[in-house]
Amino acid sequence: MNVLEFTATIFAGSVAAGFLGALTGLGGGVVIVPLLVIMFGVDIRYAAGASLVSVIATSSGSAAAYVRKGYTNVRVGMFLESATTMGALLGAFLTTRLHPSLVSTIFGIVLLHSAYLSFTTRHSAEEAGEADPLARRLRLDGHYPTPEGEQSYQVRKVPAGYGLMFVAGTLSGLLGIGSGAFKVLAMDRAMRIPFKVATTTSNFMIGVTAAASAGVYLNRGYLDPGLAMPVMLGVLIGSLLGVRQLFRRNTRVLRLVFSVVILFLAVEMIYNGITGRL
Amino acid sequence: MRTGKENWSEYRSESIMAGLLRSGVLLAGVVVLAGGILFLYRYGLTFPDYRVFRGEPSDLRSLTGIAGEVAGFHSRGIIQLGLLILIATPVSRVAFSIMMFLEQRDRLYVMITTFVLGLLLYSMFGVSG
Numbered sequence: 013m014n015v016l017e018f019t020a021t022i023f024a025g026s027v028a029a030g031f032l033g034a035l036t037g038l039g040g041g042v043v044i045v046p047l048l049v050i051m052f053g054v055d056i057r058y059a060a061g062a063s064l065v066s067v068i069a070t071s072s073g074s075a076a077a078y079v080r081k082g083y084t085n086v087r088v089g090m091f092l093e094s095a096t097t098m099g100a101l102l103g104a105f106l107t108t109r110l111h112p113s114l115v116s117t118i119f120g121i122v123l124l125h126s127a128y129l130s131f132t133t134r135h136s137a138e139e140a141g142e143a144d145p146l147a148r149r150l151r152l153d154g155h156y157p158t159p160e161g162e163q164s165y166q167v168r169k170v171p172a173g174y175g176l177m178f179v180a181g182t183l184s185g186l187l188g189i190g191s192g193a194f195k196v197l198a199m200d201r202a203m204r205i206p207f208k209v210a211t212t213t214s215n216f217m218i219g220v221t222a223a224a225s226a227g228v229y230l231n232r233g234y235l236d237p238g239l240a241m242p243v244m245l246g247v248l249i250g251s252l253l254g255v256r257q258l259f260r261r262n263t264r265v266l267r268l269v270f271s272v273v274i275l276f277l278a279v280e281m282i283y284n285g286i287t288g289r290l
Numbered sequence: 291m292r293t294g295k296e297n298w299s300e301y302r303s304e305s306i307m308a309g310l311l312r313s314g315v316l317l318a319g320v321v322v323l324a325g326g327i328l329f330l331y332r333y334g335l336t337f338p339d340y341r342v343f344r345g346e347p348s349d350l351r352s353l354t355g356i357a358g359e360v361a362g363f364h365s366r367g368i369i370q371l372g373l374l375i376l377i378a379t380p381v382s383r384v385a386f387s388i389m390m391f392l393e394q395r396d397r398l399y400v401m402i403t404t405f406v407l408g409l410l411l412y413s414m415f416g417v418s419g
Contacts, residue, residue, distance in 0.1 A: 016334035019326075048340075055343040065373050069315055072379050076311040079304045086304070090387055090403050097409040104413070112343075150398070219311075219380035220406065226377045227413030231352070233345030237369035238338060241326040244376070248319065 015238065022052065023242035030070065030250025032270050035257060037196075037211065039218070040247040041067045041189035042123055046277035049116065050284070054239065056112045056119075060188025061234035064222050066247035067190040071218035073248065074255065078212035085154045085209055088167065088199070089216045092177045096195070096221040099181020104225035106186050108232055117285030119187050123278040126193035127271055146170040156209050165206050173203035185225035190218040303390045307383055314379030318372045325368030332365055353414075381410050 013021070025047050026040070033040035041063040048059035078084050107115060147153055147167035155164040167173075176198035184191040192214050199210035229235055349355035350370050359367020384407045391399040 013337070014335050015338050016330055018338050019330060019334075052340070054340040057343050058340050065376055068376050068380060069318065072311045072376075072383075073315045076308040076315075079311070080308040082301075082304070084304075086307075086387070087399065090384075090399060090406065093384075093406050094402055094409075097406050097413075101409060101413055151396075220384060220410070223377050223380045224410055224413050227410070227415075230373075230377070230414075233347075233351050235350075235370070235373060236340070236346060237325065237350065237366040237373070238329060238333070239340055240373055241322055241329065241369050244322060244373070245319065245326070248315075 018052075019238070019242045022048070022239070023246040025051070026066070026243045026246025027250035027253075030066070030247035030252075031254040031257075032250075032266075032273075033247070034070070034251040034254025036267055036270050037192070038126055038274075039067065039190045039192045040070055040251055041187075042126060042193075043274075043277070044243060044247060045119065045188060046123065046281050048239075048243075050277065050280050056116055057107065057234050058236050058239055060107065060115075061229045061236065062188075062240040062243040063247075064188040064226050064229060065235065065240050066244045067184075067188075067222045068219050068226065069244050069248045070251045071190055071192075071215050071222070073252070075212075075216045075219060078215060081157070083156050083208055083212040084216045085152070085156075085205070085213050086216070087150070088152050088154070088203075088205065088209075089213045091150055091152065092174065092195075092198075092213075093217050093220050095174050095177035096181030096184065096217055097224040099178040099183075100185035100221050100224035101228065103182040103185025103187075104228035106182070107188075107234075108228075110186075113285045113288045115186065115285075116281050118183075120278045120281030120283075120285060122183055122187060122189075122191075123274060123281065126191075127274040127278065129193050129197060142168065144168050144170045154209070156206060163206070165209070166204075168204045169202045173198045176202055181221050181224070184218075184221050185228070188225075188229075190222060192218055299393070303393075307386060307390075310383055310386060311379060314375065314382065318376035318379065320372075321375060322369050322372030325365050325370075325372055328363075329365035329369060377414075381407070381414075384410060 026044055029043035029047055030040040033043050045059045045063045048054040049056050143166040147170050152167040155162045180191045180194035195214035196210050199205040200207055349359050356367055356370045360371050388403045
């Protein structure tokens with residue numbers, strides 16, 4: 013395969029990855045990395061680098077739309093970004109130290125876990141627990157638009173959420189993904205932030221988190237322009253198409269098919285990691 | 291309850307932020323695409339190898355190196371410039387947030403945001419080798 017054919021194939025795969033990533037809310041990164049590693053035999057470090065820049069593109073692009081609509085809680089985002097950027101720096105540093113086989117195994121486990129998260133039904137916000145005084149001091153409580161008008165909410169369990177965000181940042185920097193599933197988990201289930209606010213604020217944060225490790229990736233030579241070019245453009249286009257589909261039709265069947273694909277990719281990543289075929 | 295003035299200021303800040311993010315991504319996409327077309331034109335018929343990790347040459351790893359590549363009209367350098375613009379997009383959003391919190395006289399959030407910006411700049415310039 014020459015560069016022209018390679019680029020065209022990668023581009024097509026990236027469009028598909030971005031499309032499915034947006035449809036399921038998992039993000040393009042978790043799909044494109046295993047695709048590059050398993051299907052195209054790309055070294056996981058190059059794959060993570062290319063994925064990370066596509067993550068910045070998609071999250072910044074869609075964050076723009078949600079910030080304007082007033083869903084995003086900018087204070088919550090900014091506060092938690094201090095945790096995710098610290099984590100991202102640690103993760104990027106770990107990537108340069110850990111063996112690619114180990115990184116691949118961790119990737120597979122994270123993939124399984126986020127797929128599981130996105131396909132389980134959410135808990136209702138009952139037994140929400142006490143409002144956190146820390147949230148008041150940090151002025152995290154907010155409000156967001158609903159069909160019945162502006163709805164206000166209180167933020168809970170700030171330290172737990174902050175800790176989970178640090179982990180999310182570390183995984184993002186280590187694996188070259190946005191780790192949106194983890195960020196939503198922290199805000200939705202720990203901090204009890206309304207789901208719509210949690211997903212949009214997560215999106216808002218992903219770009220900054222990824223930028224924190226992208227600097228390290230660039231300095232270490234993980235960002236290959238020839239590979240990043242089709243991946244970034246493809247995932248961006250694919251996710252724009254995916255978001256549009258999201259509001260149009262019932263995505264149940266697609267999500268089911270996708271979960272099978274995810275399962276396959278995750279098992280393959282773990283298998284490759286353990287047998288050291290990378 | 292917030293006053294109308296605060297509401298308006300917040301709305302304006304959020305609009306600027308959204309514009310900043312959107313134009314950053316758009317500009318990065320255009321530069322990457324332009325560099326990509328040039329790259330395919332020049333190297334389209336060569337054979338890629340990403341199986342073995344060698345790391346990028348030093349000219350594609352640093353700001354000064356990339357600037358030199360772009361000045362020489364090298365396709366890989368131009369793509370890398372697009373990626374730099376992309377990385378700079380959320381960074382500039384954070385820098386803008388500092389100004390926003392300054393305007394709101396929110397000292398705590400000025401500090402938090404400055405800390406985040408510091409980490410981002412450290413990642414870009416402070417880590418080497």
